[in-house]
Amino acid sequence: MSELIGFFEALLSPDFPFVRHAFFAGVLSSVLFGVLGSVVTVKRIAGLAGAISHAVLGGIGISLYLSATGLVPNLSPMAGAIVFALLSALVIGTVSLKSKQREDTVIQAIWAIGMSIGVLFMAKTPGYTDPSSYLFGNILLISTQDLIMLLVLDIIVILLAWYFYPQIEATSFDEEFSQVRGIPTRLVFLVILAITAVAVVLLQTFVGIVMVIAMLTIPAGTAGFGARNLVSMMVGSTLFALLFSFTGLAAGWMLDLPVGAMVVVIAGAFFLGRSAGHLIRMRRST
Amino acid sequence: MSSPIVLHFHDVSFSYPHLTVLEDVSFHVHEGEFIALVGPNGSGKTTLLKLILGLEQPKTGTIELLGQNPSKARVQIGYVPQHASYDPSFPISVLEVVKMGMVEARGRQPKEKLKEMALEALEQVELASLSDRPYSDLSGGQRRRVLVARALASKPGILILDEPVANMDKESEARLYATLGKLKGTTTILIVTHDMRMVSSLTDRVFCIDAHKEGKVGRTVVQHMLQDVEGDGIKRVLHNIEIPADQCSFPQEADNE
Numbered sequence: 415m416s417e418l419i420g421f422f423e424a425l426l427s428p429d430f431p432f433v434r435h436a437f438f439a440g441v442l443s444s445v446l447f448g449v450l451g452s453v454v455t456v457k458r459i460a461g462l463a464g465a466i467s468h469a470v471l472g473g474i475g476i477s478l479y480l481s482a483t484g485l486v487p488n489l490s491p492m493a494g495a496i497v498f499a500l501l502s503a504l505v506i507g508t509v510s511l512k513s514k515q516r517e518d519t520v521i522q523a524i525w526a527i528g529m530s531i532g533v534l535f536m537a538k539t540p541g542y543t544d545p546s547s548y549l550f551g552n553i554l555l556i557s558t559q560d561l562i563m564l565l566v567l568d569i570i571v572i573l574l575a576w577y578f579y580p581q582i583e584a585t586s587f588d589e590e591f592s593q594v595r596g597i598p599t600r601l602v603f604l605v606i607l608a609i610t611a612v613a614v615v616l617l618q619t620f621v622g623i624v625m626v627i628a629m630l631t632i633p634a635g636t637a638g639f640g641a642r643n644l645v646s647m648m649v650g651s652t653l654f655a656l657l658f659s660f661t662g663l664a665a666g667w668m669l670d671l672p673v674g675a676m677v678v679v680i681a682g683a684f685f686l687g688r689s690a691g692h693l694i695r696m697r698r699s700t
Numbered sequence: 701m702s703s704p705i706v707l708h709f710h711d712v713s714f715s716y717p718h719l720t721v722l723e724d725v726s727f728h729v730h731e732g733e734f735i736a737l738v739g740p741n742g743s744g745k746t747t748l749l750k751l752i753l754g755l756e757q758p759k760t761g762t763i764e765l766l767g768q769n770p771s772k773a774r775v776q777i778g779y780v781p782q783h784a785s786y787d788p789s790f791p792i793s794v795l796e797v798v799k800m801g802m803v804e805a806r807g808r809q810p811k812e813k814l815k816e817m818a819l820e821a822l823e824q825v826e827l828a829s830l831s832d833r834p835y836s837d838l839s840g841g842q843r844r845r846v847l848v849a850r851a852l853a854s855k856p857g858i859l860i861l862d863e864p865v866a867n868m869d870k871e872s873e874a875r876l877y878a879t880l881g882k883l884k885g886t887t888t889i890l891i892v893t894h895d896m897r898m899v900s901s902l903t904d905r906v907f908c909i910d911a912h913k914e915g916k917v918g919r920t921v922v923q924h925m926l927q928d929v930e931g932d933g934i935k936r937v938l939h940n941i942e943i944p945a946d947q948c949s950f951p952q953e954a955d956n957e
Contacts (some may be wrong), residue, residue, distance in 0.1 A: 419702070456787070456790055456791075458787070486882050510781075541930065568787070577807075578806070579808070580800070580803045580808050581803065581805070581806065583796070584800045584803045586790070587787075587790055587792060587797070587800065588781065588786075588800070589784055590755075590781050590782075591779060591781055591800070591850075592754060592803070593753075593778060593804075594753050594775070594779045595775060595801075595803050595804070596757070596775045596805040597803065597804075597805050598805065633893070638789055639793060641791035642791060642793060642794055642814075642834070643791050643793060643796055644792070645789060647791050648790065
């Protein structure tokens with residue numbers, strides 16, 4: 415109990431700004447995990463988003479190398495990650511649309527090549543570079559600038575989801591029919607993939623590259639059990655993500671464990687429990 | 701026939717890389733006709749459907765849908781796909797599926813108008829009482845009728861149904877044809893099916909994708925005469941009587957059984 419009180423004191427104390435930053439990062443990330451995660455889940459593109467999220471390590475590694483060697487002074491890892499994420503999204507999206515037969519191979523190749531490039535450049539970066547903070551997240555690294563960028567992306571995603579809701583719902587439910595109705599389904603797919611790519615880069619500060627995809631799918635999957643429609647899935651998923659982020663942050667602080675991993679473990683356990691409950695209910699009703 | 705032509709294929713050919721699918725396809729459909737397009741699996745029915753919907757472009761020849769290029773006119777079609785890749789975990793109600801039939805390329809329409817038109821379409825397929833139910837709770841036959849309601853919601857001039865009675869129970873099939881029967885004459889209906897022997901008694905003409913013209917690799921489209929099978933609500937396709945696909949007035953009807 416005293417650890418929990420200690421967490422709330424740290425959250426409110428001006429001496430621990432990183433805890434407050436982590437808390438706000440959790441709140442802002444929850445909107446993306448909820449809204450974008452629901453779209454990723456119903457469009458069944460979690461595999462593509464996973465490949466993009468891992469490939470961004472390449473951009474981070476290159477940026478760190480260029481900055482540390484003075485070739486491009488003060489280049490932020492975030493900038494390199496965003497460029498890499500968008501390029502990966504473009505290649506993966508194009509392959510997914512044009513060459514269904516080779517889709518899996520190309521996606522897995524981009525996943526692995528991106529990560530390998532990151533590791534190689536980090537190995538040659540002067541000074542000490544710890545890839546694990548990018549892979550698993552580090553709440554000490556969350557800056558005010560990161561929070562502002564998350565807020566801006568939250569606003570953009572909410573506005574786009576609101577304005578294009580009928581088109582997003584239709585293309586996710588039945589792409590062929592949507593195409594006949596005149597919706598540019600390929601453009602919708604590529605835009606969703608590009609926004610997911612940028613979101614993945616911003617979200618990795620909170621839970622890390624490896625676990626971003628878990629948080630883009632688990633809250634949405636958990637909310638999906640009781641959702642009546644896509645919008646209620648988005649709202650439910652945001653609330654679940656908020657719950658998992660807050661409890662993960664608190665548990666990580668109290669047990670002195672990595673917050674990103676804690677958030678994902680709590681989310682995963684909740685999801686598995688809800689899945690088991692759903693299966694039992696289904697069996698009883700049949 | 702005196703009613704205007706709504707769909708016209710002129711010498712259309714289509715190939716995928718390394719595979720010629722259709723060659724020398726010419727046929728037309730008049731407003732208000734009830735047409736069946738039959739052919740065995742793999743014969744090119746889906747390709748022909750994609751050409752009609754403007755989702756594929758012909759290699760040679762031209763296609764006119766409502767006097768326009770199909771990619772421009774397709775929004776005026778009510779399309780009922782097979783929807784074989786349906787995700788049962790997708791959270792959506794019956795009413796929302798039907799509202800989707802009025803979705804436009806961008807923006808949204810007034811909620812009340814959408815609801816009113818969607819309910820009207822559900823009335824047509826006799827499923828208005830299920831409007832608030834989750835779509836995944838419905839039987840396969842009911843889901844297919846909901847997709848028909850979705851296609852009807854925008855009040856289309858042409859209704860195209862891809863294998864509408866596949867895996868459907870007899871009762872749902874009868875209800876579906878009863879709905880289509882009410883639309884016959886006012887809406888042009890094109891049904892694509894792999895059953896080459898029998899078609900609904902509502903059918904005016906049957907097109908068959910099966911034959912290869914001499915010296916051609918791709919298949920073409922021909923017409924066959926239809927014969928009523930009394931009391932069963934079906935017509936038999938007489939494959940031994942072939943009529944050029946672009947001919948729409950026949951010298952004589954086959955004798956009833």
